[in-house]
Amino acid sequence: MKYLKFFSRWFVGVLLFVTYGALAQVATISQNYFVSQIKVTDSAMFFDGNKVTGKHTENNPNGFDYIFGDALSPHGDCIKVYKNFVFMTWYHGGKDDRRVMLSRLNTKTGMLKTIAFPHRHTGFKGKWWLGESHNTIAVGISPKNDSIHLLYDMHRNGRVNAFADDYLRYSYTLDGAATVPDEQFNLSLFVNSKAGHYKHLAFPGINDIETTKLLTYPAFFTGDNGDLFMKMRFGFSANGKMLFARFDGKQWHGYTDFNRVLASEHGSKYNWGLYGDFKYVGGKFRVAFQRRSKNKTDKYLYQNGIYYAYSDDPIGVSNWQNAYGEPIALPLAKSELIKIAEPGDWAKTTKKDQVSIVHGFDFTVTDDGDEHFVSQVKDLEFDQVINLHTFRKSGSKEFTTVKYETGSQLYTAGNYVYLIGLNNGRVNIARTKGGESNFKVVYQHKQGPQFDKGVLYVADGKVYYYLKKADGEGDKRTLYLQVFNLKS
Incomplete structure (x- = not known):
C-alpha cells in the first residue's frame, strides 16, 4: 500500500507538472x-x-x-550562461518529490522561470x-540552433534491471x-518521447546502445x-574511459574514445581509469586528468599524476599530441605517454x-596559451595536506610545480588565471x-548568506556562482545565484 500511495502521488505529479515563474528579486550592490544576487529556490x-x-x-x-554525498543541488555540470540567460538545474525536494528542474534567469528582464x-x-x-x-x-x-540539452540521473543505469x-x-x-x-x-x-516523459533512449545520430547504457558523469x-x-x-573507477560526442545543430556524432578500457591488454602494465575533464580552452580541444590504477601495491590509495594532451582538430577526433607536441594515437592505452607531473612526490x-x-584537481589555459593545473595531495602517514600549482608559460618547454595556499577551481579571463x-x-x-604562480586574493565577499557548496561558470569576464545555503533543516535547502565581475 505504501508503494501504491507513492505511485499515486507520482502519477498525479506527472499530470500536474507546471512551469513555475517568478520575478527574481535582484539585489545589485556597487561594491568592488x-x-x-538572486534566490533561485527554497526547495x-x-x-x-x-x-x-x-x-x-x-x-x-x-x-x-x-x-x-548529502547534496545533489547544485552539483556537476548544473549551470550554463548563454547570451543574456543563465540556466541552472536542480532537483526539487523533499524526499517524496525529487523532480528534475530547469531554471532560466533572463538578466535583462530579471525574470526567473x-x-x-x-x-x-x-x-x-x-x-x-x-x-x-x-x-x-x-x-x-x-549555439548553432539555440536548443537546450539535459542529461540527468545517470550512473551506469544499464546495470540496473x-x-x-x-x-x-x-x-x-x-x-x-x-x-x-x-x-x-x-x-x-x-x-516529448513516445512514453510521454520527455526522456529519450538514444542520441539522434548515435546507435551504440551498449555504450549508452553504461555512461556516468554527464557534462557539456x-x-x-x-x-x-x-x-x-564509461566503465569503472580503475578500468574506465572518457569519451565524447558532438552535436552539430542537427544530430549527434560519436562516440569518440580518448582512452581504452582493459588497457593492460594493449601495452599498459595495469588497467586504469581517469578523473579529470575535457575542455575547449585556449583555442584547442584538451584533456587533463589524474589516473586511478589497478596497481594495489604502491603508495597511492586512489589517484596519482597529472596527465595532459590536446588536439588542434576543432572536433577533437584527430591530431592529438602530448604536452611536448609529440603525436599520440587514440584511444590511448599507455597513460605514461602524456604524464607531465607527479604530485605524489611531494x-x-x-x-x-x-x-x-x-x-582539488583542475586545469585551464589562457588565450595566450599559458597552461595551469592545480592538485591536492594528502599524506596520510604524516597527516599533511599539500596544495600544488603546476604551470607552464606559453613558449616554454618544461612545467614548474610549486606549493600554494589557496585551493580552489581554476578559471581564466583576459590575461589572468583565477x-x-x-x-x-x-x-x-x-x-x-598567466604563466606565473603569484596568486593574491583580490576579493572576499563579506555579507549576506553563507554557503557550503557551489558550482560556477565564467563567461564574458563574469563569475556566475550557483550556491547552496549552509544552514537549513529537513530534506530541502535554499539555492542562490551570485554574480561577480572579474576586473583586470
Missing part, C-alpha cells in the same frame, strides 16, 4: 567585484538522513538516507529512498528554445565553431596506500598573471 532536494553503504536497503522513515519535468531522482540502483549524489543534471546549449527501458535520461528542445521570451519558457519547448561544453560536445565516463610517506589524491571558491562560507577570488 560583486554584481548581484532544493537535500539528503538529511544517514550516510549508508551500498548494501543498505531500508527506507528510513525519519530522513533521506544517502550513499555518497522554472520548468518542472516528470522524471524523479531514482536513487541508488533504483532504490528511490537512497540518495545518489553521482546522478547530477547536466545542461548544455547549442529496473532501468531496462530507462537507462538514458536525455531531454532536448526544439530549435530556438534557449532564447524564447520569458512567457514562452515552458515544458512544451521540449521534444562548446567549441569555438559552435559545436556542442557531450562528455562522459608527500614524505613511502608506505602502501598512504598518499590520497582525490580532491582561483575561485568559498572561504568562511562566502565567495573568495584570487588571481595571478
Whole structure:
C-alpha cells in the first residue's frame, strides 16, 4: 500500500507538472567585484538522513538516507550562461518529490522561470529512498540552433534491471528554445518521447546502445565553431574511459574514445581509469586528468599524476599530441605517454596506500596559451595536506610545480588565471598573471548568506556562482545565484 500511495502521488505529479515563474528579486550592490544576487529556490532536494553503504536497503522513515554525498543541488555540470540567460538545474525536494528542474534567469528582464519535468531522482540502483549524489543534471546549449540539452540521473543505469527501458535520461528542445521570451519558457519547448516523459533512449545520430547504457558523469561544453560536445565516463573507477560526442545543430556524432578500457591488454602494465575533464580552452580541444590504477601495491590509495594532451582538430577526433607536441594515437592505452607531473612526490610517506589524491584537481589555459593545473595531495602517514600549482608559460618547454595556499577551481579571463571558491562560507577570488604562480586574493565577499557548496561558470569576464545555503533543516535547502565581475 505504501508503494501504491507513492505511485499515486507520482502519477498525479506527472499530470500536474507546471512551469513555475517568478520575478527574481535582484539585489545589485556597487561594491568592488560583486554584481548581484538572486534566490533561485527554497526547495532544493537535500539528503538529511544517514550516510549508508551500498548494501543498505531500508527506507528510513525519519530522513533521506544517502550513499555518497548529502547534496545533489547544485552539483556537476548544473549551470550554463548563454547570451543574456543563465540556466541552472536542480532537483526539487523533499524526499517524496525529487523532480528534475530547469531554471532560466533572463538578466535583462530579471525574470526567473522554472520548468518542472516528470522524471524523479531514482536513487541508488533504483532504490528511490537512497540518495545518489553521482546522478547530477547536466545542461548544455547549442549555439548553432539555440536548443537546450539535459542529461540527468545517470550512473551506469544499464546495470540496473529496473532501468531496462530507462537507462538514458536525455531531454532536448526544439530549435530556438534557449532564447524564447520569458512567457514562452515552458515544458512544451521540449521534444516529448513516445512514453510521454520527455526522456529519450538514444542520441539522434548515435546507435551504440551498449555504450549508452553504461555512461556516468554527464557534462557539456562548446567549441569555438559552435559545436556542442557531450562528455562522459564509461566503465569503472580503475578500468574506465572518457569519451565524447558532438552535436552539430542537427544530430549527434560519436562516440569518440580518448582512452581504452582493459588497457593492460594493449601495452599498459595495469588497467586504469581517469578523473579529470575535457575542455575547449585556449583555442584547442584538451584533456587533463589524474589516473586511478589497478596497481594495489604502491603508495597511492586512489589517484596519482597529472596527465595532459590536446588536439588542434576543432572536433577533437584527430591530431592529438602530448604536452611536448609529440603525436599520440587514440584511444590511448599507455597513460605514461602524456604524464607531465607527479604530485605524489611531494608527500614524505613511502608506505602502501598512504598518499590520497582525490580532491582539488583542475586545469585551464589562457588565450595566450599559458597552461595551469592545480592538485591536492594528502599524506596520510604524516597527516599533511599539500596544495600544488603546476604551470607552464606559453613558449616554454618544461612545467614548474610549486606549493600554494589557496585551493580552489581554476578559471581564466583576459590575461589572468583565477582561483575561485568559498572561504568562511562566502565567495573568495584570487588571481595571478598567466604563466606565473603569484596568486593574491583580490576579493572576499563579506555579507549576506553563507554557503557550503557551489558550482560556477565564467563567461564574458563574469563569475556566475550557483550556491547552496549552509544552514537549513529537513530534506530541502535554499539555492542562490551570485554574480561577480572579474576586473583586470
